[in-house]
Amino acid sequence: MGIGKRIKEAREKLGLTQKELGDLLGVTGSAVTNYENEVSHPKEPIMYKMFEALQVDANYLFQDTMPENENSPAPANAETGELDKQEQTLIQNYRALNDEGKEKLLDYSDDLVSSSKYTKNNQSQVSQEA
Amino acid sequence: MGIGKRIKEAREKLGLTQKELGDLLGVTGSAVTNYENEVSHPKEPIMYKMFEALQVDANYLFQDTMPENENSPAPANAETGELDKQEQTLIQNYRALNDEGKEKLLDYSDDLVSSSKYTKNNQSQVSQEA
DNA sequence: ATACTAAGACTCTCTTAGCGG
DNA sequence: CCGCTAAGAGAGTCTTAGTAT
Numbered sequence A, B: 001m002g003i004g005k006r007i008k009e010a011r012e013k014l015g016l017t018q019k020e021l022g023d024l025l026g027v028t029g030s031a032v033t034n035y036e037n038e039v040s041h042p043k044e045p046i047m048y049k050m051f052e053a054l055q056v057d058a059n060y061l062f063q064d065t066m067p068e069n070e071n072s073p074a075p076a077n078a079e080t081g082e083l084d085k086q087e088q089t090l091i092q093n094y095r096a097l098n099d100e101g102k103e104k105l106l107d108y109s110d111d112l113v114s115s116s117k118y119t120k121n122n123q124s125q126v127s128q129e130a
Numbered sequence C: 001a002t003a004c005t006a007a008g009a010c011t012c013t014c015t016t017a018g019c020g021g
Numbered sequence D: 001c002c003g004c005t006a007a008g009a010g011a012g013t014c015t016t017a018g019t020a021t
Helices: A004-013 A016-026 A029-036 A046-052 A084-094 A099-114 B006-013 B018-025 B029-036 B044-054 B085-096 B099-114
Strands: none
Touching: A004 A046, A016 A029, A016 A046, A029 B044, A084 A099, A084 B085, A084 B099, A099 B006, A099 B085, A099 B099, B006 B029, B006 B044, B018 B029, B018 B044, B085 B099
16 A cells, blocks of 8 residues: 555565665564565655666555556656647757756746746646645 | 655655655654655554655665665566666656746756766776676 | 564654745 | 645654563
8 A cells, every 4th residue: 555565565575674675774573574564664764765766666666656557648757748849849859968057947947937938838727625 | 875765766756745745654743754754664564654655665765775786696686777876766756746846957968068078088987797 | 595573773754834825 | 715824733753672483
C-alpha cells in the first residue's frame, strides 16, 4: 500500500541487507525495518538518498500511493510526446548550447514561469466548490 | 534544490492559493508556505495527497533530488526517451507560459545561440552519445 | 547474521498569532 | 486577501537494547 513494500522489493533485488542499506542512507538497520513495515517513514533528506541507493526513481517508490492512471485526460507530468514547431526550435537551440548556456536558458525559463506576468495563469475555470 | 520550488510551481499553475492547497491537503496555509520555502517537508501521508491535489506525479516533484541518469534495473520509469530530464523541464516550463512568455523564452534562446560564448563551437565539450 | 520490537531521547512538523505587501 | 515568520505544543523518527529465526 505504501512505499515500504517497494523499498523492500528494491533492496532485495540488489541483494542488500537492511543494515547495508541503512549504511548507504546514514541510518541504522532498525530504521530500515521501520520503513519497510511502515512503522515510520523516511524523512525527506533520507528519501533523496534512497533513490540513488536503491537505483529507482520516485514514481517507482510511490507507485502505490498515487492516483490510478486510468483515463486521466490531464497527464501528471510527462506529456512530452510531440513537440510543435516552436518547441522543436527551442530544443534545437538548447542542444546547440554549451553547459553554461544550457544552464542560463533553463534558469531563464524558471524565472519566466515564476513570474505570474508570463504564465497562463488566467482566471480559467477555478471550479467553484465548497 | 528540493521539492519546494516544484510544489509552488504546480500550485500556481493550478491557480490555487496556499490556503486552498492546504485545505486539500488537510493542513494550514502556513504549512504550505513552509513546504515551498523548504522550512519543513510534508510528511508521508500528506505527500500522498499532494500528487492528487497538484495533479502531478512523484517524478515531477522529486525531479531535482534524483540522480541525473540512472539505468534502473527496476521498471522504474517508462517515459519518452526522446528528451532528457532537463529538456523535459524546459518544455514543461515553455508550455506553462502565455504567448508573451513563450516569445521571450524563444528570443532568449536565439540570443544565446547567436553568442559564441554559449555555443559548443569554440571550446571542446563532452561528446554526446549518438 | 538477519530481521524485528519496545522504549525513550531527540528532531521536526504543524498550528496559532502576528507582520507586511 | 495573500504570503511569510516566530514560538511552542505535539507528533513522529531514529537509536539502543534485546529477542527470535
